[in-house]
Amino acid sequence: MSDARFEISAGFLPLLDSALLVAAREKDFATDEGIELNLVRETSWANIRDRLAVGHFQVAHMLAPMPIACNLGLTPLAASTIVPMALGLGGNAITVSKALWQHMVAHGATADLSPRAAGDALRAVVAERARAGAAPLRFGVVHPYSGHNYELRYWLAACGIEPDRDIEIVILPPPLMADALGSGALDGFCAGEPWNTAAVMLGHGRIATVKARIWRSSPEKVLGADARWAETNADALAALLRAIYRAAQWCAEPANHAELAQILSAPAYVGRPALWMRPALSGHLGITDGISVEVDDFFVPQAKAATFPWKSHALWFYSQMVRWGQVGHSVANAAIARETYRPDLYRAALKPLGVALPGANAKVEGALQTATPVGSAGASLVLGPDGFFDGSLFDPDDLDGYIAAQKSPTGY
The missing domain is CATH 3.40.190.10 (Periplasmic binding protein-like II)
Structure with a gap:
């Protein structure tokens, strides 16, 4: 007992x-x-x-x-x-197939995980494929009501790609993402770790950008x-x-x-090699064979x-x-x-x-460009930086204005 x-x-x-x-x-x-x-x-x-x-x-x-x-x-x-x-x-990343990455590199994608460079390159690839009459690229996310779905869509839209027109988004459990990329069923995915690292270590894909760069401290x-x-x-x-x-x-x-x-x-938990967990924990992220990028705030517990x-x-x-x-x-x-x-x-x-x-229940998201001490009860508290990659702000006190200012799903 x-x-x-x-x-x-x-x-x-x-x-x-x-x-x-x-x-x-x-x-x-x-x-x-x-x-x-x-x-x-x-x-x-x-x-x-x-x-x-x-x-x-x-x-x-x-x-x-x-x-x-x-x-x-x-x-x-x-x-x-x-x-x-x-x-x-x-803790999330956007990983693409090696073939798609090569097309993105031809249009200016860089190895520094820049959301802007990767997104602009992807937009050019999408346009190129449309002109050629090719099928839309297919990206996987883990659930319709997930941070993965929203951060992928936010990134795409901010880079001029309409998620519901220019690409196809499908739902897949995270443990299947790397294998789906390797089989050609997906061209890219947004998922949590260790499944991006798995795709890299299995030779299936390349990490293009990360959540910590799309919206820091998110x-x-x-x-x-x-x-x-x-x-x-x-x-x-x-x-x-x-x-x-x-x-x-x-x-x-x-x-x-x-x-x-x-x-x-251990099998009862993630059930994959410990080596797959270390990059996200350390912030030393292997984005492809032989290339790593330091992302200090990749996963913040x-x-x-x-x-x-x-x-x-x-x-x-x-x-x-x-x-x-x-x-x-x-x-x-x-x-x-x-x-x-x-x-x-x-x-x-x-x-x-x-x-x-924290002394408050809400804050303006994206307002802190540097680490900033804030009012708190108990020990001292430092927040940020927490910026969106496109420089936007989300003020929860102006929810109506923020929603009205966003481009509608059909209004691109």
């Missing part, structure tokens, strides 16, 4: 950014908080969503926009879901929690948030990266308030749902998106630890 005060089951997908949940269990941070944390590896984001809805999981490693989509009624069999914590910043995965369970088990949830925060601190230490990569490589559930992040994702025709914009829908993220629960759980807690 377990002497844990709380038993919590959490679903996750085999991705590097499940690291915080995995470390919370494997390094006993959950046990120290009185939690028996059962981690269940799943095969798709739809399974994560559905098993949370039917009560198999109380919490889950989730795509940051997915709980918003659940609460907006955009997904079948969705429970009311809250986000009391984020699970880090960044959100990716979150802890989703069944809202009813969270309301009736507030102490259990708070204990879990403390365990995950301590796990984030452990994951952030470079001295722990070799051990973390080894833990994640703890610094820059990386686990804080910013309402401005929720509203930016909502703005993209509106932009791409997934939901209509209304005051009520915006409120649902905003209230999905719960910084109040985060603060209540972590205040006893004396950690740096």
Whole structure:
């Protein structure tokens, strides 16, 4: 018999950014908080969503926009879901086939992961193929309501490519991306690690750009929690948030990266070589055979308030749902998106630890060009840089203006 005060089951997908949940269990941070944390590896984001809805999981490693989509009624069999914590910043990349990369190089693509150079080159390739009557390029993303879908579309649109006209976007689970690229089923994909590194190491593709360059310090995965369970088990949830925060601190230490990569490589977790985990953890990203690029903020598990559930992040994702025709914009829908993220629960759980807690619930996204000390409760807090590659800003207090200013899906 377990002497844990709380038993919590959490679903996750085999991705590097499940690291915080995995470390919370494997390094006993959950046990120290009185939690028996059962981690269940799943095969798709739809399974994560559905098993949370039917009560198999109380919490889950989730795509940051997915709980918003659940609460907006955009997904079948969705429970009311809250986000009391984020699970880090960044971690994604856009990888293309070697053949496509060669065409992009002919049009000015560079080896420095520049989103602008890669995007402009891709636009030229798309135009060239259209003139030749070739089929549209096919890119994979992991789910319609994913940061991957929105960052890929944002990047394409900012570079003059209309996602719904000029290319084809298909849905595929992340573990299949590298093989799909190698088989020719995809020309490119946007996914989390280690699947971009896998494509490189297997000789299937080339990393063209990364999320950390498209939108610096941007959100990716979150802890989703069944809202009813969270309301009736507030102490259990708070204990879990403390365990995950301590796990984030452990994951952030470079001295722990070799051990973390080894833990994640186990069949119960990512189930792939530890060597595939190391580039994202170190920021020393191998983009193709023999070429690496330093991306210090490729994956940020703890610094820059990386686990804080910013309402401005929720509203930016909502703005993209509106932009791409997934939901209509209304005051009520915006409120649902905003209230999905719960910084109040985060603060209540972590205040006893004396950690740096942002003084605000939202911020202007893209406004910090350099690392900037900000007001906080507890320890000192530094945010940024957090800029979008095209120089734009997202002010959550001007949501209507931002949505109106974006090009519509059909108005290119």
